[in-house]
Amino acid sequence: MFRIRALLILLTLILFSPPGLRAQGLDIESRYSPLNRRRSPRGSTEYIILHTTEGGGRGSLEKLRRFGEAHYMVDTNGKVYRIIERHRIATHAGRSMWNGRTNLDNVSIGIEVVGFHDKPMTSAQIRALRELLRQLKAIYRIPDNRILPHSMVAYGTPNRWHRAPHRGRKRCGMLMAREDVRSQIGLHDKPRFDPDVRAGRLVVADDYLERTLFGPSAPAAAGAPAAPAADNVIARNRSAWDIAREQYNAPTTVYEFPDGRVQRGNEITNWNIMPPGTIVRVGAGATVEQQSESERVILLGRDTPSAREFAGPAALDEKTVYFLPTGEVVRGSELTEAQLDSLVEGTGMLVGYVSGGIISARRRAFDIVGPRWNLATTFYRLPDGTVRSGEQINERNIPLGTEVFFQP
Numbered sequence: 545m546f547r548i549r550a551l552l553i554l555l556t557l558i559l560f561s562p563p564g565l566r567a568q569g570l571d572i573e574s575r576y577s578p579l580n581r582r583r584s585p586r587g588s589t590e591y592i593i594l595h596t597t598e599g600g601g602r603g604s605l606e607k608l609r610r611f612g613e614a615h616y617m618v619d620t621n622g623k624v625y626r627i628i629e630r631h632r633i634a635t636h637a638g639r640s641m642w643n644g645r646t647n648l649d650n651v652s653i654g655i656e657v658v659g660f661h662d663k664p665m666t667s668a669q670i671r672a673l674r675e676l677l678r679q680l681k682a683i684y685r686i687p688d689n690r691i692l693p694h695s696m697v698a699y700g701t702p703n704r705w706h707r708a709p710h711r712g713r714k715r716c717g718m719l720m721a722r723e724d725v726r727s728q729i730g731l732h733d734k735p736r737f738d739p740d741v742r743a744g745r746l747v748v749a750d751d752y753l754e755r756t757l758f759g760p761s762a763p764a765a766a767g768a769p770a771a772p773a774a775d776n777v778i779a780r781n782r783s784a785w786d787i788a789r790e791q792y793n794a795p796t797t798v799y800e801f802p803d804g805r806v807q808r809g810n811e812i813t814n815w816n817i818m819p820p821g822t823i824v825r826v827g828a829g830a831t832v833e834q835q836s837e838s839e840r841v842i843l844l845g846r847d848t849p850s851a852r853e854f855a856g857p858a859a860l861d862e863k864t865v866y867f868l869p870t871g872e873v874v875r876g877s878e879l880t881e882a883q884l885d886s887l888v889e890g891t892g893m894l895v896g897y898v899s900g901g902i903i904s905a906r907r908r909a910f911d912i913v914g915p916r917w918n919l920a921t922t923f924y925r926l927p928d929g930t931v932r933s934g935e936q937i938n939e940r941n942i943p944l945g946t947e948v949f950f951q952p
């Protein structure tokens with residue numbers, strides 16, 4: 545009798561569950577980004593990048609949709625949303641490098657998990673992510689050691705704290721490197737070292753992250769170093785960058801000094817005298833992953849008091865581009881120290897960018913930067929001096945003579 549009842553219940557569940565769930569074991573719904581149709585198809589798919597939203601589900605979904613920043617989002621209740629069709633490019637990895645290859649958006653699928661890089665997923669999320677990964681692995685034949693947390697592939701350009709290109713720009717998705725978590729989501733292999741650090745292309749800017757990503761076991765295991773306490777308090781060995789990363793000088797990042805004064809990141813002019821004990825609060829709007837500071841045009845006077853303050857030694861790098869109010873475009877390497885210090889307010893600045901050349905009748909934007917031509921991280925300097933991102937431009941009427949800048 546009991547068996548028959550159980551069978552009946554099972555039958556009811558099967559008959560009345562939505563078709564997606566029945567067919568694939570996944571509760572999935574399409575909530576495509578308005579940018580979806582504009583995104584080019586990817587040439588190949590070699591990686592899956594796992595992210596944590598660092599914020600709540602509803603706000604994250606809206607933001608991810610608005611900017612087309614993931615293919616999928618896995619909510620805390622196990623519900624999965626499609627945001628960008630899986631064969632198109634989503635802009636989720638930002639400035640990224642793995643094994644010498646950059647711009648991993650071109651060759652990867654991005655999954656955002658609602659939650660935090662250092663907090664466990666819900667059991668519903670684990671089940672959903674495991675099934676989603678199982679399906680994608682089967683479709684694209686991606687081995688487990690190419691399913692990587694975002695923090696493993698993100699890298700930063702030189703700044704005032706780190707003089708070399710570095711790993712550690714983000715801790716996004718960090719928990720997805722832990723072996724216990726990986727085995728829960730059906731992954732049984734992971735990279736054992738950082739190929740870009742080993743090859744000297746990058747340096748390590750976050751030791752704790754490095755140990756978590758490539759260590760043999762979960763940091764919680766006996767003998768392993770624990771997460772640093774007082775996560776958001778500046779100490780002698782814990783800088784504003786360590787806490788807020790590239791949001792350190794954003795207006796949404798608030799500093800509470802030991803003497804009671806409060807200042808926003810964009811109001812601070814001297815980062816050398818940040819007293820230990822200062823509490824750093826990264827704004828709620830900024831905790832959801834957002835475009836890194838080095839991936840947009842920084843305006844002197846508005847976003848930073850000076851180029852040197854923003855970029856440190858990289859201010860004089862050949863991959864730092866300045867758009868002068870006079871209309872001139874110069875590279876950091878073309879400036880003397882004195883010229884650097886006399887750049888005026890309103891000068892635009894891109895860090896970690898190169899020029900792809902000038903658009904002509906025979907050389908269109910796509911010929912220069914390929915499928916990245918219409919992304920928010922590609923920039924166009926029009927002949928009239930204005931600078932637009934790829935998202936703000938229409939390929940049919942980019943004026944001839946426009947110069948294209950992209951991340952190499």
Ligand SMILES: [Zn+2]
Pocket residue numbers: 594595596636694695716717833
């Ligand atoms: Zn991420």
